[in-house]
Amino acid sequence: MSKELRALLAKLEQRKTEVRTFIAQDNAKEADELMNEVRSLQAQVKVLQELENEERDGLDGGTPAGGQFDSLETREEAQLEQEYTGIFLRGLRRQGVTADMRSIVKEYQRRAVMNEGETSPAIPEGNSTLIVPKDIQTRIHTFMRTLNDLSELVNVITVSALSGSRVMESDQTMIPFPVIEEYGAIPESDNPKFSNIDYKVRKRGGILPITNELLADTDQNLLAHIIDWLGRKAVVTKNTMIINQLQTLPKQQWGSFGDIKHALNVGLDPMISQQAVILTNQDGYNWLDQLVDTQGRPLLQPDITAPGKYVFKGRRIEVASNRFLPSDTVNAKAPMVVGNLKQLIAMFSRKFFELASTTEGGDAWRRDTTELRALMRDDIKTWDAAAAVYGELDISDTV
Secondary structure (H helix, E strand, O other), rough: OOOHHHHHHHHHHHOOOOOOOOHHOHHHHHHHHHHHHHHHHHHHHHHHHHHHHHHHHHOOOOOOOOOOOOOOOHHHHHHHHHHHHHHHHHOOOOOOOOHHHHHHHHHHHHHHHHOOOOOOOOHHHOOOOOOOHHHHHHHHHHHHHHOOOOHOOOEEEEEOOOOOEEEEEEEOOOOOOOOOOOOOOOOOOOOOOEEEEEEEEEEEEEEEEEOOHHOOOOOOHHHHHHHHHHHHHHHHHHHHHHHHHHOOEEEEEEEOHHHHHHHHHOOHHHHHOOHHHHHHHHEHHHHHHHHHHOOEEEEEEEEOOOOOOOOEEOEEEEEEEEOOOOOOOOOOEEEEEEOOOHHHEEEEEEEOOOOEEOOOOOOOOHHHHHEEEEEEEEEEOOOHHHHHEEEEEEEEOOO
């Protein structure tokens, strides 16, 4: 995308904002007059996009092999992603960035925020922080799924604003549809009851020292190191948040696997029980793994839908590290949460990781290294407290 086209798009967005302002002020006449300029700018953008597309086709010999650019819009997004990734790596290495490169950064962030559903900048003006490119974000999340990421079990809601609220339908007893006679009036059904859940995402971050040798290495090796670190830190952070939220549930004392069956059969609503998982730590899993029936066969069965996983009464067993979900070693109790965790917990998360680097702040100057600062923003709330039960399981016979 040329500098001229980016400037034209920025001007178009500015005029659209002004139109919305006039509408909000109930000034329809000014808004209508300004819309003429908006239409003119839209026409100019379309012509310039077509011109650049034709010029690019002429230089590149048409659509690249493989047909990865199915349309002008797709082609532009892919090229912008590639350009921004290069600038992102330059920023991490503290290399010079031209004014044209800065305009690419601004355009990329504008589109990223627009796709996220926000209208205000994702990063405050003047902040040197860069959002992580989309393809690298995808690689980070893919890597996180290979770890013990408990956020896969809860309801993760991507948000664009730093604070806000969501309306959730409360758990309630529903009544069946009534019988309606021919030509009879349809009565009002039971109205759902909703509750408002407020969220405010909080900034969390850390520092990663990077040696000059690594900065001088290939892009692939530098990115692999950053992805590994960010992925692991994000999983540890999210797991800690989720476990802290789980520990706010009231505790029940369980002495046998019959108590687990009772929680599934009676403690939970049948609709929730059918979708339940059993989350425990390594001690709790070790206790479950030693259960056998009267013929000596293990009660845990392999989950045919997920190799390496096991189920108890058809519910998948999820295991958290003792380090994050510790047992009560004094009283020989292991934690065990049974229920639908996606209905229990809502995690509100900004989609972006943000990175910035320095050779002067912190210990970077003293150590002759570059320090990488990473930021993520999340909040966590209990959605439906009746969607799970928390048991403290007696494991004294296996300790």
